[in-house]
Amino acid sequence: MKVKNHCRLLLIGLIILCSTSCIKEEPLYREADITSFVIDGEGLISSSIADDKIQLVVSVAVDYKKLVPQITLSPGATVIPASGESVDFTKDVVYKVTSEDGQYMKEYTVSVSPLISTKFDFEEWQLSGSFWKYPSLKDISWSSANQGVMMAMLGKVNRYPTRDTIDAHSGEKAALLETLKGGSYMGNFIPIFSGSLFRGKFELKFPDVLKSTNFGQIHPKSSGKPTLFEGYYKYKCGEEFIDSEGNVVPGKTDECSIYAVLFEVSKDAGNDEYLFGDNVLSDKRIVARAVLEDGGEKAEYTKFSIPFEYVKELDYTKNDYKLTVVFASSKRGDYYEGAPGSMLIVDDVEVICEAFKE
């Protein structure tokens, strides 16, 4: 009898163990993100979301006073003003997102501007990031890898690889890109961080970091056919070239990278299609390229003027198109090769387009 009693005790113990280890009810969502922000109808040209800013580009025909955005949120979240509500965008509008559990809130500032400009002076800079801050261009259709460097170094960054400089070709400021020494992050050895600036968005991905740079912004038909890629730059090489293993390669000099690429994306659904670090110059979807051949040193501001070389015809009836412009202080920076100290300064960049012949 006693034996049985003890067995029973053990059994009760086991039952307690099982009952306390059951899966609990799922916690409500705590995120408050706007994942997509578009406008119904023909007017929308592009929509960029970065951090807490949303930048809409619309055609000149659109009436700013009565725009009806369609907003997609992270699961369970709510937004004020609501999706589908008509809003006056003659001034910037703040959208307030609240998480499903009601505990977390995020505010997005939405600005609407007319047709994308293809001329860039890099005058206006800001600090981005919700937790730590990193420099970025105010025009968020441009991105850099600064956010990735910030996270890799836990916000303790003395100087970011991509930042502004007063050494401008015209105006007050220009963009400065500098290759910096890296380290080992999450078991991945990244010997250098190349300075970069590109049209597209940055979304940090581990461990395939090359997929973090999402190249491309919508290039509407109304902008015309890109023919010439122009701008001014200065370039200075770093002293020691480091390969992807972290070894110094004697005698090898760094090169900068400057190019523009036009590529096709699916009609009306191409907003999420991008080129990445590993295929931006080689992908089958590429229609035209304008690549600077000479990546060598330039002590003074030097003009580049590169014609687009087409490998395919543009056909807006079948595809939509995206255009990216990429600058990097180390040409092989995508593959973590380059010389720390390499410095590229760019200013007054323009993609010249000609109107389509109807």
Next chain:
Amino acid sequence: MNTRKIYILVLFHFLILPLFAQDFYNEGKDKSFEHKIVAGFNLGATAPLPLPAEVRSIKAWWPQFTPQLGYEVIYRFDESQWGIGSGILLNFKGMGVKDEVKYMHTKVELEKNSGQKLEGYFVGKNKTTVKVAYVTVPVYASFRPNKLWSFRAGGYASYNFSSHFNGTVSDGYMRVGTYTGDKMIIDEATFNFDEDVRTFDFGLTVGAERRINNRFGVYGNLDWGLQSIFPSSFRPMEFDMYNIYLALGLTYRLK
């Protein structure tokens, strides 16, 4: 203390103590001392209790090679069913687990040995492997209602001399700092908290043993840790994790 010293210490107990014990045994006509070698296998988990809501599902669990080997001595009070026991055991505890988590608070060391950790909330899949080695000294009351069965209940103290607590997070993302912080997509990343496991562990032990013959018996002991295996100053996850292991094995009575 290094691993080798620990092994020597345990061996010493195995080889030398029974010799003294033998004397006790021979002298005592009442057979009040019982000496035995125990060899078993630990099955269980190093887990938070109860499971926090952040753990959404457990996809798989598998044991590690986690043996238990030791020497135990029980003193029986004269003509009583009761006794007290102690011993010394080399005790490996461990498991592997695959689970899915939502908003698991984690600290990931991005740069090795930098001492700096990226803190945030992870949503996605997790795979953790735990293997911790202890020298354990139990102290317990023993109850023997008849010749076949004996039961025990008491406590144990363990000294940790080697630990592995590592794994991967995958197919998910991390929000840095807060739930609304920067998003980092993680296809796969590793973590390693080997160095952070506490040196001491203590807890409760309950168990039963059944004799097969004069020499051999089978036993089952449940060791329930009462202290989190990570110190409160360093918690890679937001909750406490306890060693909860059931040892199953054989006893061999020394004569």
